[in-house]
Amino acid sequence: MAVRTPIGRARGLGSAKEGTHHWWMQRVTAIALVPLALWFVASVASMAGADYVAMRAWAGQPITATLLISLIVATFYHAALGMQVVYEDYVHPHWVKVVFDIATKLVFFAFAVACIFSILKLAFAA
Amino acid sequence: MVARERPLSPHLQVYRPQITSVLSIVHRLTGVALCVGTLLLVWWLVAAAAGPDAFEAAQGFIGSIFGRLILFGWSWALLYHLCNGVRHLVWDAGYGFELDTLTRSGWLTLVVSIGLTLIAWIAGYAMMGG
Ligand code: HEM
Numbered sequence: 001m002a003v004r005t006p007i008g009r010a011r012g013l014g015s016a017k018e019g020t021h022h023w024w025m026q027r028v029t030a031i032a033l034v035p036l037a038l039w040f041v042a043s044v045a046s047m048a049g050a051d052y053v054a055m056r057a058w059a060g061q062p063i064t065a066t067l068l069i070s071l072i073v074a075t076f077y078h079a080a081l082g083m084q085v086v087y088e089d090y091v092h093p094h095w096v097k098v099v100f101d102i103a104t105k106l107v108f109f110a111f112a113v114a115c116i117f118s119i120l121k122l123a124f125a126a
Numbered sequence: 127m128v129a130r131e132r133p134l135s136p137h138l139q140v141y142r143p144q145i146t147s148v149l150s151i152v153h154r155l156t157g158v159a160l161c162v163g164t165l166l167l168v169w170w171l172v173a174a175a176a177g178p179d180a181f182e183a184a185q186g187f188i189g190s191i192f193g194r195l196i197l198f199g200w201s202w203a204l205l206y207h208l209c210n211g212v213r214h215l216v217w218d219a220g221y222g223f224e225l226d227t228l229t230r231s232g233w234l235t236l237v238v239s240i241g242l243t244l245i246a247w248i249a250g251y252a253m254m255g256g
Contacts, residue, residue, distance in 0.1 A: 027218060030211050037208050041201060041246050048250035049189075052178045059174060068171075079161045086158060111168050118175035 022081055029078035036071040056122065065123035069116055076112040080105050145232040153210045156203040163200045201246055206239035 047058060058064055083104045091097040141147065166188070173184035187193045213231050216222050222231055 027215065030215060034208060034212060037204055041204065041242075042249075045246045045250040046253055049254035051185075052174075052181045055174055055181065075164065075167075079157075079164065082157050083161060086154065108164075111164060115168055115171045118171040121175040 022084070026078060026081045026085075029074045029081070032070070032074040033078060036067065036074060039067060040071055056125075059119065059122040060125070062123065065119050068119045072112050072115045072119070076108040080108045146228055149210060149232050149235065153207060153214070156207040156210075159203050160200070160207060163196075163203065166196070166200065198243075198247065202239065202243040205242045205246075206235070209235045209239045209242075 043058070043064075047054065050058070059068070084101050087097045087100045087104075091100055170184050170188070173180040188197060213222070213235055216231075222228065
């Protein structure tokens with residue numbers, strides 16, 4: 001015998017009150033990524049062939065670290081939201097989709113933390 | 127019970143590819159490719175923080191012919207997804223849905239993304255002194 005009431009089982013299954021949040025954050029992160037990605041491509045191009053010392057000098061500037069961390073946060077947030085939509089379209093059955101989605105979010109979170117830690121280490125060691 | 131034969135939607139095999147539909151699936155493909163490409167970004171940053179040897183190894187891979195090919199594809203994927211992403215944002219604001227506008231913005235996206243990629247690479251090679 002199940003101890004849950006019908007209302008208890010129904011709650012949280014719909015999109016009530018937060019249905020647009022995923023869509024909205026995908027757009028907010030996309031808007032943030034336009035200048036950040038352009039800046040990053042320009043930076044990488046201007047550092048082509050640069051050695052370790054030049055890389056450290058670039059990464060050691062506060063403005064670089066600030067923009068890099070912003071890029072990392074926006075990228076992995078946006079990427080996690082984006083992959084969720086792709087799984088929702090193609091991956092069945094439901095439990096496999098949920099496993100894929102959770103795995104992606106955990107991996108992207110770990111990637112983001114590793115990147116942010118590295119950026120801070122470069123920044124504070126400068 | 128006999129299952130009724132129904133046509134399945136969207137029947138991709140019988141649709142003639144069009145600029146709108148092709149760019150749409152390419153947006154998704156580049157989005158997924160960029161997710162894989164973040165591995166390179168993570169490696170590069172972590173290696174830089176780890177020290178000169180690790181950074182040399184990462185730079186060595188990125189600088190190889192294979193690495194450059196990946197980086198070239200990655201830069202185009204990013205710039206294409208960026209340009210088409212802006213196209214998406216314009217749609218989200220409610221503009222650009224006329225059929226001829228859709229076709230024109232599609233070709234524009236393609237041309238601008240290729241143009242920006244070439245500019246970035248020409249600038250990169252100029253930095254390295256040819
Ligand atoms: C550079 C600036 C970027 C902009 C302007 C941008 C914009 C967008 C937009 C508007 C969408 C929603 C498309 C839709 O509703 O069908 C989207 C989807 C997506 N983006 Fe981005 N994006 C950017 C960068 C990135 C990056 C760096 C990644 C990965 C690391 C990424 C991965 C994805 C994925 C996986 C999707 C889902 C694809 C789909 O549903 O078909 N994007 N992007």
